[in-house]
Amino acid sequence: MTKFKKSRLLYTWAFTRRKTTAAIDITNSCNLKCSHCYWWKEERPEELGDDAMVAFMKSLRAKGMTAAIIYGGEPMLRPKMCEAASKIFDHPLIFTNGTQGFTQINAEWILSLDGTKAVHDSIRGYGAHDCAVGNLRKAPRKPVVHTTITRQNRHNLEEFLDELAGLPIKGVGFSFYTPHRTGDDGSLFIPVDERDPILDELLRLRKKYWRILGLTTTMANQFRKDGEFSEWNSNEKCPVNKVCNCYNADGTLKPCTYGSDADCSRCGCASIPLYRAAIRHLDPLALFMIYRMVK
Numbered sequence: 001m002t003k004f005k006k007s008r009l010l011y012t013w014a015f016t017r018r019k020t021t022a023a024i025d026i027t028n029s030c031n032l033k034c035s036h037c038y039w040w041k042e043e044r045p046e047e048l049g050d051d052a053m054v055a056f057m058k059s060l061r062a063k064g065m066t067a068a069i070i071y072g073g074e075p076m077l078r079p080k081m082c083e084a085a086s087k088i089f090d091h092p093l094i095f096t097n098g099t100q101g102f103t104q105i106n107a108e109w110i111l112s113l114d115g116t117k118a119v120h121d122s123i124r125g126y127g128a129h130d131c132a133v134g135n136l137r138k139a140p141r142k143p144v145v146h147t148t149i150t151r152q153n154r155h156n157l158e159e160f161l162d163e164l165a166g167l168p169i170k171g172v173g174f175s176f177y178t179p180h181r182t183g184d185d186g187s188l189f190i191p192v193d194e195r196d197p198i199l200d201e202l203l204r205l206r207k208k209y210w211r212i213l214g215l216t217t218t219m220a221n222q223f224r225k226d227g228e229f230s231e232w233n234s235n236e237k238c239p240v241n242k243v244c245n246c247y248n249a250d251g252t253l254k255p256c257t258y259g260s261d262a263d264c265s266r267c268g269c270a271s272i273p274l275y276r277a278a279i280r281h282l283d284p285l286a287l288f289m290i291y292r293m294v295k
């Protein structure tokens with residue numbers, strides 16, 4: 001049954017324009033203040049209480065949204081709502097910073113790690129790395145690691161992959177930092193025309209870390225300025241927006257998971273190269289990655 005539901009979800013992503021996925025900010029709270037995060041820099045609407053949030057999620061499910069990506073803030077600061085989401089949706093995926101631990105609920109996990117201990121802590125705060133990795137080692141289900149590449153961690157990728165290779169994870173995927181249109185001082189963003197050497201390095205490292213490194217040549221090409229980047233880097237063309245609605249914690253719509261001011265012309269979101277490689281190019285490895293990531 002699970003295999004059938006997964007295949008049905010992939011089919012609707014590929015062949016229909018139905019919004020089958022909801023990306024929900026389940027809380028406004030976060031215990032960290034990461035340097036690359038837009039979250040703590042913005043005002044946001046008051047979050048729904050528990051009963052209202054459950055009713056909201058059920059209403060999305062009733063509209064045919066079978067998959068949910070649970071964000072925050074830090075979702076595990078509302079563990080009961082994460083559990084509720086895991087029961088309401090067929091394909092729940094929870095993004096977490098890992099500091100609150102992983103519980104035995106029926107969901108897949110994405111753990112944000114940004115580098116080795118010194119690098120991760122310089123981005124996310126002292127102690128964040130050991131706390132997240134300690135919880136990861138005890139997790140009932142292996143998560144996928146997600147890493148945002150910025151100027152702070154771009155030079156430590158091999159050392160980081162070496163560490164990840166020894167951890168109980170399904171794999172690791174990379175985004176590039178996506179700046180906002182206003183108020184970004186440029187200290188983190190890697191310009192689109194500087195991505196190529198990093199992508200080439202990751203593809204080279206894939207030979208050594210093939211078991212965990214989730215990047216294929218077709219996926220990398222979606223990020224490249226002279227590749228297929230121009231085919232999707234706007235809100236109108238964004239393929240994720242075609243199948244997914246993003247919601248604030250009060251249930252209102254927002255244009256992107258990165259917030260209302262995200263700069264599509266400099267987008268570095270990993271989900272789009274993965275989606276395009278798998279669904280548009282039928283890249284078998286990308287399809288396999290999506291299949292493993294979806295509950």
Ligand code: SF4
Nearest residue numbers: 030032034037073097
């Ligand atoms: S843990 Fe996530 S939501 Fe919290 S500050 Fe860091 S990136 Fe932002």
Ligand code: SF4
Nearest residue numbers: 238256262264267269
């Ligand atoms: S910034 Fe958001 S809306 Fe724009 S292309 Fe990237 S993921 Fe899509």
